[in-house]
Amino acid sequence: MNEFERQPWIDDARVLLDESTQALDAASLSRLNRARQAALAQRRPHRRAAWWLPAAGLACSGALLLAVVIWAPPRSTHPLIAAPGAHAAAAASVDGDAVAGDDSFDFYQDLEFYAWLDAQEQDSDG
């Protein structure tokens, strides 16, 4: 018989110790859980750090930028064949001129006369 099996109070000690493990607070249990997960995580094969990913991303971005620079059509300085935004700006500018200048306004009013004159000349040529 073991030296402690003869002492009945030791059974009570065992019970008390067992009970104390059931009385742990939630914070401690949570930390135990995290510790366990962290310990297990070290077993999982480490994924090799994808060091090449940022480099590849940078290279792709550079190539794309280069392609845009090389193949993009040169920006026209002519207002009527410029970018769509430029068309609007140019049209606004023309309208502005038409409104601002009296001569230009008269010109646009006589457009029908010029069109008729042009038609007459074509008829006479024909």
Next chain:
Amino acid sequence: MTSDSTLDRFLRSIERRALRMAELASGNRDEALDLVQDAMFGFVRHYADKPEAEWTPLFYRVLDNRLNDWHRRRRVRTRWIEAFVRDDAGKSDTLAQVPDPSDPGPLLRLAGTQAARALDTALGGLPLRQRQAFLLRVWEGFDVATTAATMRCSQGSVKTHLSRALAALRRKLEAYQ
């Protein structure tokens, strides 16, 4: 190779006892949690691929190492203080104290939380090796050989530590009433 779920189940089954053991040794819940986490890391790193039947003593061996290290560091820090408050429980000739089997014992005379607190205090006051011998032999149910392997000492030392622990605990619990 051991699956994670098997290991998880094992660690889950042992973590609460390990925490209480570390807490009794350190006297501090946070320190105990750190010690248990270290033990889990060490166990998983070094022994996870050992046969499952060996896991429990191996885990306690790792924990025992951590507790010894912690105790050693603490002794260095508090060497001078400890010299004045050293517990002399291990010095007395407790082997001569033969328990009376008909006596219900000190814990039965205490009730509920009072008994738990008395036991905690008494266990916390034991020298580390005596406490480990008590917890591994009495609570964990290891035999002498397994306890000796876990504590990395001879079987004779385990018996001596346990005997002294039992005598000291009984005396402390009697004094608590």
